[in-house]
Amino acid sequence: MWRSASLLLGLALFLSACGGDKPASGGGETVYKFASDASYAPMESMDKDKIVGFDIDFLAEVMKEAGLKYEVKNTGWDTMLESVKQGTEFHAGISAISITDERKMSYDFSMPYFESTNMILVKEGSPIKNAKDLKGKKVAVQSSTTADTLMTEIMGKDNTSLKKFDNNVLALMELDKGGVDAAVADIAIVREYIKNNPNKKFVGLLDKENFESEFYGIAFPKKSELKAKLDPAIKKIIENGTYAKVYEKWFGEKPDTSKLLNAK
Structure with missing residues (x-):
C-alpha cells in the first residue's frame, strides 16, 4: 500500500513539474x-x-x-x-x-x-529624402520589426542591400561606420540616437506617405x-x-x- 502511495505521489510531483503551459506563480500571489x-x-x-x-x-x-x-x-x-x-x-x-x-x-x-511611426536616419548631406529614395541603397534595420517589413516591401524580398541586425543599436552603428546609406527604426529610437550623438551630423527624415502611424x-x-x-x-x-x-x-x-x- 505504501509503495503504491509513494509511486502515486512521485508521479503527481513529476507531472506537476513538467505539466502546464503557464509561467509559474511561485505560490501565493x-x-x-x-x-x-x-x-x-x-x-x-x-x-x-x-x-x-x-x-x-x-x-x-x-x-x-x-x-x-x-x-x-x-x-x-x-x-x-x-x-x-x-x-x-x-x-x-x-x-x-x-x-x-x-x-x-x-x-x-x-x-x-x-x-509611433518609422523614421529614416541618414548622415547630413545625404541625397535620400524619403522612403522611395532607399531603393538601390544599402539600408540597416532590426530584423522582425515593422521597419524590416516596410523596407522589405520597398526594396524587395531577399535583397542583400537590406541589412538586418539583432537590435537597433547595431543597425544604427552600421550607418555610423559607413556600412549602409541609411537606417530605419521607430521615431523615438531615431530621435534619441540623434540627441545622444550631436556631433555626428545625423538627420532624421519623416515620410508619412510611405510610413503610416502605428501603435x-x-x-x-x-x-x-x-x-x-x-x-x-x-x-x-x-x-x-x-x-x-x-x-x-x-x-x-x-x-x-x-x-x-x-x-x-
Missing part, C-alpha cells in the same frame, strides 16, 4: 513576468543592471493601478517574441511592440498605449487572462493624466491621448 528587449532607448534600455525607459515607467503605473505584482527581464527581441508566444516562461512582453495584423495571429495585445501594445500569449486585467488600468491612467506625466518625462512634450483611446 502571482508575480507576472514580462519580457523586454532593453536596447530601445528611450523606450527601454539598461542602466547598469536596471532596465529603464518610458515602457518601464508606463508599466509600473499600469501594474500599480491594476494592483498586481510583476517583474521585467531583458531577453532580447527574438527571444521575447518567441517566449511570449509560447507562454511558458513569460506572461507578457513590453518593448515598443507594434500591433500588426500579422502579429495578431500569434499574440493578443493590450489596448494601444503609444503612437504599440503589450503582447500576451493567445487567450491570456492578463489582458482583461490590464486594459482597464491602461485606460484609467491615460484618462487621469498619469500617462501624460510619464510621457512628458521621457519626451518633453504632451501626448495626443485621444488617438490612443480611439485607436482600433
Whole structure:
C-alpha cells in the first residue's frame, strides 16, 4: 500500500513539474513576468543592471493601478517574441511592440498605449529624402520589426542591400561606420540616437506617405487572462493624466491621448 502511495505521489510531483503551459506563480500571489528587449532607448534600455525607459515607467503605473505584482527581464527581441508566444516562461512582453495584423495571429495585445511611426536616419548631406529614395541603397534595420517589413516591401524580398541586425543599436552603428546609406527604426529610437550623438551630423527624415502611424501594445500569449486585467488600468491612467506625466518625462512634450483611446 505504501509503495503504491509513494509511486502515486512521485508521479503527481513529476507531472506537476513538467505539466502546464503557464509561467509559474511561485505560490501565493502571482508575480507576472514580462519580457523586454532593453536596447530601445528611450523606450527601454539598461542602466547598469536596471532596465529603464518610458515602457518601464508606463508599466509600473499600469501594474500599480491594476494592483498586481510583476517583474521585467531583458531577453532580447527574438527571444521575447518567441517566449511570449509560447507562454511558458513569460506572461507578457513590453518593448515598443507594434500591433500588426500579422502579429495578431500569434499574440493578443493590450489596448494601444503609444503612437509611433518609422523614421529614416541618414548622415547630413545625404541625397535620400524619403522612403522611395532607399531603393538601390544599402539600408540597416532590426530584423522582425515593422521597419524590416516596410523596407522589405520597398526594396524587395531577399535583397542583400537590406541589412538586418539583432537590435537597433547595431543597425544604427552600421550607418555610423559607413556600412549602409541609411537606417530605419521607430521615431523615438531615431530621435534619441540623434540627441545622444550631436556631433555626428545625423538627420532624421519623416515620410508619412510611405510610413503610416502605428501603435504599440503589450503582447500576451493567445487567450491570456492578463489582458482583461490590464486594459482597464491602461485606460484609467491615460484618462487621469498619469500617462501624460510619464510621457512628458521621457519626451518633453504632451501626448495626443485621444488617438490612443480611439485607436482600433
